[in-house]
Amino acid sequence: MSLSIGMVFFIGAIGLVTIGIAGIVLSNHMFRMVLALAITEAGANMLLILAGYRWDAVAPIVTGMPSTQSMVDPVPQAMVLTAIVIGVGVQALALTLVIRIKQRYGTLDMREARRMMQQELDAQAGVKPSASDERPVGERPLPPPVGVNAGVAHD
Amino acid sequence: MTDITLAVALPLLGAFLLPLLKEPALRWLGRLLGPVLLALTAVIIAFNWTALETPYVVALGNFAPPLGIAFYIDTMALLFALAVPITTLLLWPGINDEQAVRRESLTLLLVASLVGLALSGDLFNMYVFYELAAVASYGLAAGSGSSAGFVAAFRYLLISALGSVVALLGIGLIYFTTGTLNLAHLASLSDQLANPQGLAAFAMLVIGFGVKAELFPVNGWVPDLYAAASKRVSALLAGLASKLAVLVIVRVLLLVFPYEETRQLLLILGILGVISGELAALQARDVTRMLAWSSIGQLGVVFIAFSLPGEAGVVAGIVVALHHLVVKSALFLLADKWGGAIAALRGAGVRSKLAAGLFVLFALSLLGFPPLPGFWSKFLVLSGLAAAGDPLQLMAMAAVLIGTVIEGAYLLRVVVTLYSKPDSEAPPMKHSLANLASTGVFALALIGAALFVMPLWPPLSDMGKTAANTDAYIETVLADPEVKQP
Numbered sequence: 001m002s003l004s005i006g007m008v009f010f011i012g013a014i015g016l017v018t019i020g021i022a023g024i025v026l027s028n029h030m031f032r033m034v035l036a037l038a039i040t041e042a043g044a045n046m047l048l049i050l051a052g053y054r055w056d057a058v059a060p061i062v063t064g065m066p067s068t069q070s071m072v073d074p075v076p077q078a079m080v081l082t083a084i085v086i087g088v089g090v091q092a093l094a095l096t097l098v099i100r101i102k103q104r105y106g107t108l109d110m111r112e113a114r115r116m117m118q119q120e121l122d123a124q125a126g127v128k129p130s131a132s133d134e135r136p137v138g139e140r141p142l143p144p145p146v147g148v149n150a151g152v153a154h155d
Numbered sequence: 156m157t158d159i160t161l162a163v164a165l166p167l168l169g170a171f172l173l174p175l176l177k178e179p180a181l182r183w184l185g186r187l188l189g190p191v192l193l194a195l196t197a198v199i200i201a202f203n204w205t206a207l208e209t210p211y212v213v214a215l216g217n218f219a220p221p222l223g224i225a226f227y228i229d230t231m232a233l234l235f236a237l238a239v240p241i242t243t244l245l246l247w248p249g250i251n252d253e254q255a256v257r258r259e260s261l262t263l264l265l266v267a268s269l270v271g272l273a274l275s276g277d278l279f280n281m282y283v284f285y286e287l288a289a290v291a292s293y294g295l296a297a298g299s300g301s302s303a304g305f306v307a308a309f310r311y312l313l314i315s316a317l318g319s320v321v322a323l324l325g326i327g328l329i330y331f332t333t334g335t336l337n338l339a340h341l342a343s344l345s346d347q348l349a350n351p352q353g354l355a356a357f358a359m360l361v362i363g364f365g366v367k368a369e370l371f372p373v374n375g376w377v378p379d380l381y382a383a384a385s386k387r388v389s390a391l392l393a394g395l396a397s398k399l400a401v402l403v404i405v406r407v408l409l410l411v412f413p414y415e416e417t418r419q420l421l422l423i424l425g426i427l428g429v430i431s432g433e434l435a436a437l438q439a440r441d442v443t444r445m446l447a448w449s450s451i452g453q454l455g456v457v458f459i460a461f462s463l464p465g466e467a468g469v470v471a472g473i474v475v476a477l478h479h480l481v482v483k484s485a486l487f488l489l490a491d492k493w494g495g496a497i498a499a500l501r502g503a504g505v506r507s508k509l510a511a512g513l514f515v516l517f518a519l520s521l522l523g524f525p526p527l528p529g530f531w532s533k534f535l536v537l538s539g540l541a542a543a544g545d546p547l548q549l550m551a552m553a554a555v556l557i558g559t560v561i562e563g564a565y566l567l568r569v570v571v572t573l574y575s576k577p578d579s580e581a582p583p584m585k586h587s588l589a590n591l592a593s594t595g596v597f598a599l600a601l602i603g604a605a606l607f608v609m610p611l612w613p614p615l616s617d618m619g620k621t622a623a624n625t626d627a628y629i630e631t632v633l634a635d636p637e638v639k640q641p
Contacts, residue, residue, distance in 0.1 A: 024317055044327070083323055097305050104302035
């Protein structure tokens with residue numbers, strides 16, 4: 001089985017994007033979500049670089065090169081530089097927010113933090129929470145079946 | 156003619172100057188700087204508009220397109236660019252506390268990037284301005300300082316950053332296929348993108364830029380963020396930032412992907428947005444989240460409007476978008492004091508009559524009560540859909556109408572609560588004068604648009620014609636021998 005080196009890089013880049021998106025979607029740990037975001041960005045940047053890369057070419061520096069020498073496309077590289085800088089800023093901001101959330105809510109679990117956020121927003125607005133995560137609104141519709149210890153069961 | 160690039164440069168300059176003016180001795184200058192710069196920006200854009208005869212191109216850095224980055228100036232771009240400083244001026248955070256400098260500086264950064272987004276004629280330039288706007292809005296959203304605000308801002312940041320990555324992938328895919336990022340050049344090569352690969356790239360761009368535009372699948376951040384952030388920030392994001400994101404999607408749709416499939420994609424996402432947004436708004440029991448969800452629904456209508464083919468779609472889309480900008484910003488301003496539970500508003504209308512009257516005016520316009528502009532916006536969308544007449548379009552008609560009925564249910568519920576008998580112990584909810592003055596300006600704009608429907612129509616339809624004319628766009632950008640240099 002012969003896989004060209006370019007193909008390996010492409011598969012690697014798409015793999016990084018997939019891993020990153022899966023990480024953001026599946027993880028509940030805020031720090032891991034930020035890391036997954038970084039991985040996704042790395043994959044996207046790699047894919048962009050690959051889009052303009054030529055295997056037999058030199059770096060896109062114009063001076064002092066024989067005119068027949070083919071060069072790598074510089075546009076994706078400029079784009080990726082921009083994207084990296086933006087990514088650094090966004091990740092720094094995300095980590096700052098994570099630190100603040102940890103300070104205020106004392107948790108890094110996304111579900112926990114969202115639950116507390118909903119409570120705070122409901123309290124701010126002065127409305128009762130519409131439904132809890134654990135059980136439906138209102139009373140139990142039917143009395144517990146005879147012989148079941150109701151106190152232990154679901155709370 | 157004053158240089159249009161100043162409209163981007165001036166707010167950007169202000170954003171970086173403001174933190175230097177933090178010293179108490181210079182603070183008065185800092186407080187003045189923001190509004191003055193915004194007014195100046197608005198004047199520059201307005202001057203350019205009056206001097207504009209035909210669309211033209213500004214080549215930045217003296218490189219002619221498609222090589223260099225270009226600004227494309229036409230009436231649609233100028234209209235949205237002009238809306239940015241004016242709306243921001245009305246929503247300017249005037250509170251003087253220790254956070255003020257940071258908030259004002261971020262707002263100016265947002266203005267600069269949104270104006271840039273409106274004028275930009277290059278896909279990657281759009282991406283950069285979009286990211287700039289995103290970073291500014293993360294900061295503004297987290298600036299409320301409440302714990303809930305941090306969580307909401309973090310979720311917004313994650314969704315939006317992921318969207319940016321997806322958009323970047325889409326841009327990469329387009330560059331991979333065509334080898335250019337200039338919109339006009341792309342438009343001339345758009346045959347190469349009429350395939351599954353091109354459609355995938357368009358879907359990626361729509362999902363990516365759609366995060367800010369509150370498009371259906373990527374709008375999970377909306378209600379929490381608007382509930383947690385200050386109402387002026389919510390108004391800025393819901394009213395203004397979303398419109399500019401829509402403009403980006405529309406430019407790409409009109410120029411690069413003028414195909415049946417891409418329109419249908421936008422239409423379907425719009426329908427889902429309308430239905431889901433309005434139903435969720437009906438469920439909400441506090442004013443802020445109700446407005447946030449209904450904003451998702453109305454942006455669904457905007458997308459439905461822009462999915463109509465040709466000139467009619469552009470005109471309908473612009474009208475719906477501008478109407479939503481005015482009304483939703485004003486309603487969020489009113490929610491500054493009336494942000495709590497709907498039930499707690501009992502009798503507030505009896506206490507502050509003017510504010511309640513304005514609320515009723517905006518609610519009626521949002522519903523589409525005949526003489527008000529909301530009626531014309533919905534009429535344009537519905538007649539356009541009826542003219543197209545495909546099953547999907549008829550479904551969209553039904554969605555818009557059902558959405559309006561649901562809108563009526565929750566808006567009129569608030570109005571009824573406002574005018575019901577007041578609870579004796581409830582505190583009077585007074586609006587500050589500045590708040591009501593800004594809201595009043597929005598109301599005047601609304602009434603003015605209602606009175607001058609006929610004079611407004613020819614320029615609007617002209618605007619739609621120019622924006623939908625792909626050939627002229629290509630001609631202007633690529634074949635112009637004397638590209639205007641900055």
